[in-house]
Amino acid sequence: MxxxxxxxxxxxxxxxxxxxxxxxxxxxxxxxxxxxxxxxxxxxxxxxxxxxxxxxxxxxxxxxxxxxxxxxxxxxxxxxxxxxxxxxxxxxxxxxxxxxxxxxxxxxxxxxxxxxxxxxxxxxxxxxxxxxxxxxxxxxxxxxxxxxxxxxxxxxxxxxxxxxxxxxxxxxxxxxxxxxxxxxxxxxxxxxxxxxxxxxxxxASATRAMGRTRNLLLSSFTNSLEEQMELEARAISLSSRDEGREGVAAFLEKRKPDFTR
Known part of the structure; x- marks a missing residue:
């Protein structure tokens, strides 16, 4: 530009x-x-x-x-x-x-x-x-x-x-x-x-997880506790399938996670 x-x-x-x-x-x-x-x-x-x-x-x-x-x-x-x-x-x-x-x-x-x-x-x-x-x-x-x-x-x-x-x-x-x-x-x-x-x-952080966290925080003012927890459950389930895999593996291998791959 x-x-x-x-x-x-x-x-x-x-x-x-x-x-x-x-x-x-x-x-x-x-x-x-x-x-x-x-x-x-x-x-x-x-x-x-x-x-x-x-x-x-x-x-x-x-x-x-x-x-x-x-x-x-x-x-x-x-x-x-x-x-x-x-x-x-x-x-x-x-x-x-x-x-x-x-x-x-x-x-x-x-x-x-x-x-x-x-x-x-x-x-x-x-x-x-x-x-x-x-x-x-x-x-x-x-x-x-x-x-x-x-x-x-x-x-x-x-x-x-x-x-x-x-x-x-x-x-x-x-x-x-x-x-x-x-x-x-x-x-x-x-x-x-x-x-x-x-x-x-x-x-360098987990972008998708941060994006889902952003959305959870934005929705928290209008949802009931139960509605919010359901969204949390869905978000953490999704995150466990992508960036969460690298995060958990890095923790167990005692290394810094690479979320940019």
Whole structure:
């Protein structure tokens, strides 16, 4: 994918790296970026050679949300514009959340609005210390999209979600980590190294088992205990037939498992 594409897509050694690439516009989401993100998400979901996906932003911001300049240009047609925007963005979020491989979001700078949604969907969310997090929608008279209203209560509870959403509280990286909104915060200069360590660990792990675990965790909020345990039984049975064989054999042979074979 060319260097001026709205989303850069790199795939090497089982790792797909998606980079939001509108740095001069704060990586805000316009129609080309939304559609490119959807295409990249589908590619990640479909390619079995991809073992882990990384999402980050180019430049000094992760994603400042929607392209407000574009909203202004749309004028009376903003309602139509938002439907065109949310369709590919929501498709991308759904594919990245449901794919059977882990997602690491690397937050290199501020994440606001829909950018917050994209940041929070990672299984592991690593943020630079300079990163800031803001719901932002209410400040311009809008309501959440990108799954923000789904992520927040699940991650930090309803009371804190209400505070962030209705009072537009802005969080530092440290505050976001303390609340459980993100996984961890690191010094800016250590962000790339820390992300690479996590990606290396995940890419060497049992991808199918992790994918099934992702799905189990996502379904746990809506299932009864008995329903969830039935899904667990089916998932572990499947896993025992593929990667589980290598894992058990490696344990008995006292060696490190090779799940990449």
């Amino acid at each position: 060319s260097g001026d594409a709205p989303v850069l897509f790199q795939h090497e050694n089982g790792v797909a790296r998606l980079t939001l690439n509108r740095p001069d516009a704060g990586n805000t989401i316009d129609l080309p970026l939304a559609r490119a993100l959807m295409d990249a998400a589908i590619a990640c979901d479909e390619d079995d050679a991809i073992r882990v996906v990384v999402l980050t932003g180019a430049g000094k911001m992760f994603c400042a949300g929607g392209d407000i300049d574009g909203f202004a240009v749309a004028g009376e047609d903003t309602g139509t514009l938002f439907k065109h925007l949310t369709a590919p963005v929501h498709s991308a979020v759904s594919k990245l959340m449901r794919m059977e491989k882990p997602l690491v979001t690397v937050i290199n700078g501020p994440a606001a609005g829909a950018g917050l949604s994209l940041a929070l969907m990672g299984d592991v969310v690593i943020a630079a210390r300079s990163a800031k997090f803001a719901f932002a929608y209410g400040a311009i008279g809008l309501t959440p999209d990108g799954g923000a209203s789904w992520f927040l209560p699940r991650l930090i509870g309803m009371r804190r979600a209400q505070e962030l959403a209705l009072l537009n509280r802005r969080l530092s990286g440290e505050e976001a980590a303390e609340l459980g909104l993100i996984t961890r915060v690191v010094d800016d200069e250590a962000l790339a190294e820390e992300a690479d360590k996590v990606v290396a660990q995940l890419s």
